[in-house]
Amino acid sequence: MMNPTNPTNPAGKTPAKTTAKTKTKPRKTAAEAELEERLDIHDAFYGMLLDKVRADRYPSSKMMDILEYTMLGYEREEFARILLEKVSADRYPSIPMIERIARLAGQSADSAGDPPR
Secondary structure (H helix, E strand, O other): OOOOOOOOOOOOOOOOOOOOOOOOOOOOHHHHHHHHHHHHHHHHHHHHHHHHHOOOOOOHHHHHHHHHHHHHHHHHHHHHHHHHHHHHHOOOOOOOOOHHHHHHOOOOOOOOOOOOO
8 A cells, every 4th residue: 555645655654763873972181172272262362463463554563473473374374465465555565574474475585585686
C-alpha cells in the first residue's frame, strides 16, 4: 500500500529511530583558555590603536612603534595599507612614515640604497 503523504515511505510505517552520535568538543586546557583571553585582549588593544592611527592625520610615531612591535603576522597588511593611504594623501609625505612602510613591506629603507637622483 502506497502512503500518499510520504512517497519515500510507501508502507506508511514509522521509521526506526536513529540516534546521531554527537561529537563533544574537547575541553580547553588552562593554557589554551589563557591564550584565547590574551588574543582577545590583543585584538581589542590593537584594533583601538589602529583606529586612532587611521583617524589621526599625523599619528604618533610612538603609537605606530607599539603597533609595529605588537602586531601579529596577519595584521601587517592592514597597518601598511593605512599608512600607504596617508602617504598617498599627503603632498609632502613623512620620510619616517615611508621608511616604516618599507620595513612593513619587508625591505629596510636603509638597505635599499640611495634613491635615484
